[in-house]
Amino acid sequence: MKTSDQIPSAPLAEIRGISKRFGGVVALDQVNLTIRPGEVIGLVGDNGAGKSTLIKILSGAYLPDQGEILFEGQSVQIRNPRSSKDLGIETVYQDLALVDTLDVPGNIFLGREIVKFGFGPLRVLDKSQMAREAENILQRLGISLESLQAEVGLLSGGQRQSVAISRAILTEPKLIILDEPTAALAVMEVGHVLELVHNLREHNIGLVFISHVLQEVFEVADRIVVLRKGRKVADLVKEEASIDLVVNYMVGKIEEKKTHA
Amino acid sequence: MPNHWRTWALDYGLYVVFALLLLILSQMSPYFFTVSNLLNIGSQVAMIAVVAIGMTMVILMGEIDLSVGSVAALAGAITAGLIHALPSEWPMGLWLAFSITTGMLIGIVAGLVNGLFVVWGGIPSFIVTLGALSIGRGLVLLYTGGRPIFGFGDAFGKISWGHLGPVPLPIVIMLSLYLLAWLFLCKTQLGRYIYAIGANKEAVELAGVNYRRIKIGIFALAGAFSGLAGIMLTARLDSAQPTAAVGWELDVIAAVVLGGASLYGGRGTVAKTLVGAFILQLISNGLNLLEVQAYWQQIAKGSIILAALLVERILRGRR
Numbered sequence: 001m002k003t004s005d006q007i008p009s010a011p012l013a014e015i016r017g018i019s020k021r022f023g024g025v026v027a028l029d030q031v032n033l034t035i036r037p038g039e040v041i042g043l044v045g046d047n048g049a050g051k052s053t054l055i056k057i058l059s060g061a062y063l064p065d066q067g068e069i070l071f072e073g074q075s076v077q078i079r080n081p082r083s084s085k086d087l088g089i090e091t092v093y094q095d096l097a098l099v100d101t102l103d104v105p106g107n108i109f110l111g112r113e114i115v116k117f118g119f120g121p122l123r124v125l126d127k128s129q130m131a132r133e134a135e136n137i138l139q140r141l142g143i144s145l146e147s148l149q150a151e152v153g154l155l156s157g158g159q160r161q162s163v164a165i166s167r168a169i170l171t172e173p174k175l176i177i178l179d180e181p182t183a184a185l186a187v188m189e190v191g192h193v194l195e196l197v198h199n200l201r202e203h204n205i206g207l208v209f210i211s212h213v214l215q216e217v218f219e220v221a222d223r224i225v226v227l228r229k230g231r232k233v234a235d236l237v238k239e240e241a242s243i244d245l246v247v248n249y250m251v252g253k254i255e256e257k258k259t260h261a
Numbered sequence: 262m263p264n265h266w267r268t269w270a271l272d273y274g275l276y277v278v279f280a281l282l283l284l285i286l287s288q289m290s291p292y293f294f295t296v297s298n299l300l301n302i303g304s305q306v307a308m309i310a311v312v313a314i315g316m317t318m319v320i321l322m323g324e325i326d327l328s329v330g331s332v333a334a335l336a337g338a339i340t341a342g343l344i345h346a347l348p349s350e351w352p353m354g355l356w357l358a359f360s361i362t363t364g365m366l367i368g369i370v371a372g373l374v375n376g377l378f379v380v381w382g383g384i385p386s387f388i389v390t391l392g393a394l395s396i397g398r399g400l401v402l403l404y405t406g407g408r409p410i411f412g413f414g415d416a417f418g419k420i421s422w423g424h425l426g427p428v429p430l431p432i433v434i435m436l437s438l439y440l441l442a443w444l445f446l447c448k449t450q451l452g453r454y455i456y457a458i459g460a461n462k463e464a465v466e467l468a469g470v471n472y473r474r475i476k477i478g479i480f481a482l483a484g485a486f487s488g489l490a491g492i493m494l495t496a497r498l499d500s501a502q503p504t505a506a507v508g509w510e511l512d513v514i515a516a517v518v519l520g521g522a523s524l525y526g527g528r529g530t531v532a533k534t535l536v537g538a539f540i541l542q543l544i545s546n547g548l549n550l551l552e553v554q555a556y557w558q559q560i561a562k563g564s565i566i567l568a569a570l571l572v573e574r575i576l577r578g579r580r
């Protein structure tokens with residue numbers, strides 16, 4: 001096991017006092033979170049704790065009601081998915097957001113296709129270049145697929161997850177958010193995705209990993225953040241945490257907030 | 262049935278049906294396989310086939326356009342009215358060009374309105390374009406006063422009766438538009454987005470693509486195709502009838518669906534739509550050769566569409 005007692009680098013993203021309500025439901029209540037480059041944060045919490053809402057604010061799907069986001073020290077407004085991507089944040093959604101009828105390169109390059117040339121809005125795709133680069137990325141991540149031409153809808157859950165992650169690293173982002181990347185996978189495929197997350201960390205990017213399987217979280221995370229009913233109730237370095245402790249925070253057996261600077 | 266048979270049937274079944282129809286028709290009439298008859302069939306199918314290009318794109322996005330017949334009639338009628346209103350100081354050719362352009366613009370505006378209601382109004386395209394079908398037809402009746410506008414002279418008639426070498430112009434127009442549409446859908450970024458929007462528009466949006474603009478644009482493009490076909494019809498008949506193009510939506514949707522495009526969006530090609538349009542035309546020719554009554558032809562057409570959908574559904578399994 002690695003220890004992460006290196007010199008603390010400057011924060012990549014700081015979330016300060018973020019709140020979000022949906023009608024009467026308080027999905028997030030004054031949440032603070034600091035993400036550093038090269039660090040994997042395991043974000044955990046019961047169903048409905050606010051995990052998806054928090055990352056959707058970072059990815060531009062929701063606007064917060066209150067609070068501030070700093071990215072690389074600058075205060076930023078993340079108004080839509082585009083502005084999140086422009087900052088260098090990529091999100092792999094729980095429901096994957098893949099286009100089932102497109103092939104693998106088509107999905108990896110969706111929204112940023114490589115074009116040969118264009119006349120105004122008509123841009124001619126460079127399919128062979130995209131296929132080559134897709135193959136490179138898959139190789140870099142140690143993913144092997146039988147055929148890149150296959151419709152993504154015909155792939156297994158784990159293969160689809162690999163495509164979604166390849167898609168996320170395409171632009172060499174600074175922060176990657178993975179929302180329950182293992183939820184829909186066969187047991188055999190889970191190990192592979194966790195390995196992928198390990199590989200990603202080598203690239204010195206920030207990672208937020210959401211899962212409700214604590215064993216997985218302990219396997220990949222450096223820090224574990226617990227949400228409960230929209231509030232951050234714990235922020236622990238993995239070495240000082242245990243599954244029992246985290247469970248107690250999750251279910252509310254320990255109420256007081258313990259924060260790690 | 263083994264899986265690869267299904268895939269094969271889905272990919273090539275259409276061409277087999279097409280070949281069978283050609284075979285049957287050539288057995289039924291010695292006249293069928295003559296060049297002039299084949300060119301004639303091509304000219305007949307051209308208008309429906311042109312509208313079917315736009316319909317294919319609309320259906321690929323998971324939407325539908327029921328207003329194509331009314332929009333075609335409106336564009337045809339307004340073009341006809343303008344041609345008759347030729348001001349003395351304008352040269353004929355220029356005025357014709359102006360009239361045709363205006364007719365096409367009418368189609369584009371109608372499509373744009375459809376698209377805006379669907380995208381910004383959040384109303385299902387089925388309802389929006391059903392409304393447009395009714396409004397469009399009403400406007401045609403108002404504009405024509407319920408009477409046909411006819412007699413435009415040879416120059417305008419050339420659109421439907423002229424030739425490029427030996428090939429009738431409607432066929433030239435149809436094939437060049439199909440070639441362009443094929444290039445557009447298969448080779449360009451926008452074409453790819455059209456497929457992706459139909460398959461998963463949320464994914465397209467999360468990828469940072471403004472799919473709403475694209476949707477509106479494609480509705481407008483479909484309107485342009487309807488407008489053009491309406492003008493071709495007016496030229497072909499040398500008259501703009503108040504009831505022109507009634508029921509086109511059925512023929513056009515039938516061509517697209519026979520061509521295997523999924524009404525749920527994301528699947529289909531223009532090449533197959535063209536084959537679908539030809540199959541419908543061949544069936545109708547065959548029924549004519551057999552001297553089947555027009556009423557029965559209606560019933561046959563509807564049954565063929567339903568059967569095609571059923572077969573596709575069975576072949577695709579649960580999807």
Ligand SMILES: Nc1ncnc2c1ncn2[C@@H]1O[C@H](COP(=O)(O)OP(=O)(O)O)[C@@H](O)[C@H]1O
Nearest residue numbers: 022025027045046047048049050051052053054
């Ligand atoms: N779009 C929404 N509209 C209304 N309520 C929502 C919406 N998204 C989330 N919520 C509510 O906010 C709370 C937090 O949800 P979520 O962030 O999805 O939790 P988690 O991902 O931790 O399971 C839940 O009570 C959920 O019902």
Ligand SMILES: [Mg+2]
Nearest residue numbers: 051052053094
């Ligand atoms: Mg969730």
